[in-house]
Amino acid sequence: MTAEAVIAVMTPSSLPDWVFPPPQGFSAEDLDHIPELPAHTELIDGSLVFVSPQTSFHMRAVSLLEAELRGAAPAGVRVRREMSVVLAKDQRPEPDLCVVTEEAVRGGAETYYDAKDVVLAVEVVSPESVTRDRERKPQLYAQAGIPHFWRVEEDSGKPIVYVYELDPALRSYARMGVHRDRLKVTAPFDLDADLAAIDRI
Incomplete structure (x- = not known):
């Protein structure tokens, strides 16, 4: 599937809620309550940071x-x-x-x-x-x-x-x-x- 096709398939309703941060950003407490959040997600300045595969x-x-x-x-x-x-x-x-x-x-x-x-x-x-x-x-x-x-x-x-x-x-x-x-x-x-x-x- 091409990148264009992936973008076309992914609509706002098919994306997890955490893709769209709240206006004030996420809080430290949110990390324990966001479903299906990738492992080892960090919170820096209210933004979610996802880690790459380690070397x-x-x-x-x-x-x-x-x-x-x-x-x-x-x-x-x-x-x-x-x-x-x-x-x-x-x-x-x-x-x-x-x-x-x-x-x-x-x-x-x-x-x-x-x-x-x-x-x-x-x-x-x-x-x-x-x-x-x-x-x-x-x-x-x-x-x-x-x-x-x-x-x-x-x-x-x-x-x-x-x-x-x-x-x-x-x-x-x-x-x-x-x-x-x-x-x-x-x-x-x-x-x-x-x-x-x-x-x-």
Whole structure:
């Protein structure tokens, strides 16, 4: 079927309601109530953002960091993969990884975490999300008071981890380091990860 034929077949009555956002945009709460919404849909500035299929690098980088974070996490925190975070009424992004306080875990039925419960947000940059992951999401995480943010980029198949810490007075992130072969940090907790291990995943 040609693109023209697809457009001709798709009438307003055949499209899901969420294709047409309300005048004020969607709210964070809406994501739990919109039927047939694609998995991992995010809410940025009141607009729905749909993710593209992930690359092999993205999947392996997330898996590597998830395992390292879980292995190093102290008592009192939990590591979560692909769980959305409510930052404001019209902001509900889904970091690739986040570290949350133990108190935020409410028996396994939660579909999101509140910003106040997030210690670290991690984004692995994809080709379609470069601007969001480099610019908009860090702004939103910082404004919401999340103390630590890591951005992971690909360089010749290897991860580079940019580590940021919140300046609470400015509500913006200061870069604390760039890690290529080894990710060694003391905040939000001690971690010494071999980034080259991605080749074994």
